[in-house]
Structures are given as C-alpha cells and as structure tokens.
Amino acid sequence: MSTPWHVLGAGSLGTLWATRLARAGRPVRLILRDAARLRDYEATGGLTLVEHGEPATWAVPAQTPDHPEPIRRLLVACKAYDAESAVARLAPRLAPDAELILLQNGLGSQEAVAARVPHARCIFASSTEGAFRDGDWRVVFAGHGYTWLGDAAHPVAPIWLDDLCAAKIPHEWSTDILTRLWRKLALNCAINPLTVLHDCRNGGLQQHACEVATLCAELTDLLERCGQPAAADNLQQEVERVIQATAANFSSMHQDVTNRRRTEISYLLGHACKAAERHRLNLPHLHQLQQRLITHLQRLGLPGD
Numbered sequence: 001m002s003t004p005w006h007v008l009g010a011g012s013l014g015t016l017w018a019t020r021l022a023r024a025g026r027p028v029r030l031i032l033r034d035a036a037r038l039r040d041y042e043a044t045g046g047l048t049l050v051e052h053g054e055p056a057t058w059a060v061p062a063q064t065p066d067h068p069e070p071i072r073r074l075l076v077a078c079k080a081y082d083a084e085s086a087v088a089r090l091a092p093r094l095a096p097d098a099e100l101i102l103l104q105n106g107l108g109s110q111e112a113v114a115a116r117v118p119h120a121r122c123i124f125a126s127s128t129e130g131a132f133r134d135g136d137w138r139v140v141f142a143g144h145g146y147t148w149l150g151d152a153a154h155p156v157a158p159i160w161l162d163d164l165c166a167a168k169i170p171h172e173w174s175t176d177i178l179t180r181l182w183r184k185l186a187l188n189c190a191i192n193p194l195t196v197l198h199d200c201r202n203g204g205l206q207q208h209a210c211e212v213a214t215l216c217a218e219l220t221d222l223l224e225r226c227g228q229p230a231a232a233d234n235l236q237q238e239v240e241r242v243i244q245a246t247a248a249n250f251s252s253m254h255q256d257v258t259n260r261r262r263t264e265i266s267y268l269l270g271h272a273c274k275a276a277e278r279h280r281l282n283l284p285h286l287h288q289l290q291q292r293l294i295t296h297l298q299r300l301g302l303p304g305d
C-alpha cells in the first residue's frame with residue numbers, strides 16, 4: 001500500500017487536499033485537535049468539498065494527535081501561528097524518513113517547525129488556490145490556482161508528486177521556493193494591512209497610490225538586503241497589477257478581521273519588520289504600518305500578533 005498522507009488540520013486547505021487525495025484513491029488520515037473534535041467529525045460522517053456548486057462527501061478516516069500510527073508524510077494545514085505547537089505534539093510519531101509539507105502563508109513558521117523536527121525533511125509550499133469553510137467539516141473550493149513546492153536544502157523532488165498528479169492538485173516543484181515565499185510576503189505587506197486600515201476592497205487602494213508606492217520602495221530595499229533580489233524585481237508594478245486584477249476582492253486579512261478571526265500578521269508584516277531590524281535597515285513606513293495595524297486590531301479586541 002502507498003504511504004498514507006496524514007493531514008494535520010481539517011480546515012480550508014487541509015480539506016481541499018484531503019478530499020482530492022481521497023477521491024484519487026490515496027490513503028489519507030486526518031489529525032484533529034482532540035477527542036471532542038474527533039467525535040464531532042465522526043458524527044458528521046466525512047469531509048464535504050463543494051466544487052462548482054456541487055457538494056461531495058468523503059469519509060476520510062480521522063484520529064487524534066496521540067494515535068499510535070507512525071507518520072511518514074505529514075501535510076501541515078494549520079494557520080502559521082498554530083503550526084509549531086501542533087507539529088511538536090506529533091514529533092514522537094514521526095518515522096525516521098518522515099517528510100512534512102508546510103502550507104503556511106508568510107515566513108517564520110516554517111523555520112520554527114523545522115527546528116522542532118530536525119530529522120524530518122521539511123518542504124515549503126506557496127499556494128494560490130483558494131478555499132473557505134461554509135460550515136463545520138465543509139469547504140468551498142473558491143479559487144483554482146497553483147501550488148509551488150520546494151526544499152531550499154535539497155533540490156531533488158520527492159516521489160510523491162505523482163500522488164498530486166493523480167489527485168489533480170496543480171503543482172510545480174520549485175528550486176527557488178524562498179524567493180516565491182518572499183515575493184508573496186512582500187505583496188501581502190503592500191496590500192493587506194492597508195485594506196484593513198482603510199476598510200476597503202483591494203481596488204480601494206488605487207486611492208492610496210502614494211502610500212502603496214512608499215511601502216513598495218521599502219519592501220524592495222528589504223528584499224535586496226535579505227539576499228532576495230529576484231523577489232524584489234518590479235515589485236511595485238506587480239503590486240499595482242494585483243490591486244487592479246483583484247479590485248473587487250477583500251484581502252484575506254480584511255476577511256479575517258471582518259470575521260473576527262486572528263490574523264497571521266506576525267508571519268507577514270511582523271516577519272518583514274523583524275528581518276529589517278536584524279539587517280539594521282531603517283524602514284520607517286513599514287514599522288509605522290505595523291504599529292497602526294496592531295493598534296487597530298487591539299482596538300477591535302483581536303490579537304495584535
């Protein structure tokens with residue numbers, strides 16, 4: 001039998017991956033927080049993926065973190081702020097040749113996870129697929145996209161990419177995954193916090209072009225100083241293109257705030273500001289943006305980290 005996929009976190013992306021792998025006949029196990037979540041899941045009978053308006057349910061088997069089965073392949077599908085502690089609980093179950101695929105947005109959580117499991121291979125992912133939960137154990141496939149996967153330490157692609165082909169998960173093995181993650185982080189820093197502070201759709205930032213341009217200039221300096229010149233290339237142009245192409249959308253951070261959910265700020269703008277400090281780079285507008293955003297979140301009663 002082929003190696004099972006253990007999926008940690010049955011939220012939007014975890015469900016999107018688990019259901020497509022199960023549909024392709026690949027063995028999948030969900031790892032849920034605790035016995036109460038497991039009981040709730042089992043009472044529901046499976047995970048539902050809604051694609052093109054059509055729901056389909058898959059009875060993917062589930063377990064709690066203390067289940068005895070060894071783990072060889074782990075898809076980490078928690079939020080960035082949960083990933084390290086969730087993986088730490090599973091460390092005793094990891095086989096000597098275990099591989100982890102980290103789906104978290106931003107940067108910082110991947111290194112924290114890798115430090116917890118130094119013997120495992122950690123593969124970083126950057127995805128443009130979009131999904132959201134419209135009920136417990138039920139996810140809507142909202143935006144078709146692509147997932148880039150890569151391992152900055154070992155450029156050889158893993159054999160299980162075949163499973164992704166079989167599951168029709170569009171993907172590409174990337175030899176510059178850090179560049180992709182930095183580029184996405186920079187786009188996020190230039191757009192998402194301002195959409196929260198101005199309470200607008202992405203297109204609303206066309207009224208704040210100077211503010212966006214100033215941030216892009218600082219982010220370009222940062223990327224270059226961090227040894228990521230390719231991620232800095234034409235950043236402002238791409239930010240403007242994204243703002244135009246997604247003008248009608250609310251950013252993911254804006255959606256988190258609207259739904260009173262914790263944001264991933266520490267792994268996005270927070271990570272950028274920390275990197276700037278480490279490199280003794282003075283980026284006043286980026287720091288001011290971080291302070292304004294933290295104050296705004298705290299005023300709303302949301303965590304500032």
Ligand code: NAP
Pocket residue numbers: 008009010011012013014031032033037077078079080082085086103104105127128129130131132133264
């Ligand atoms: P999500 O819907 O909130 O799902 C996260 C899941 O992790 C939840 O089901 C949560 O469980 C579970 N979890 C947290 N701690 C756990 C633990 N200790 N043990 C077991 N399960 C645990 O998040 P998401 O939207 O899928 O996002 C995951 C990551 O992908 C984020 O970094 C996000 O930025 C990135 N991403 C998301 C999308 C998207 O379209 N959604 C696109 C690109 C990138 P409960 O259900 O019990 O709370």
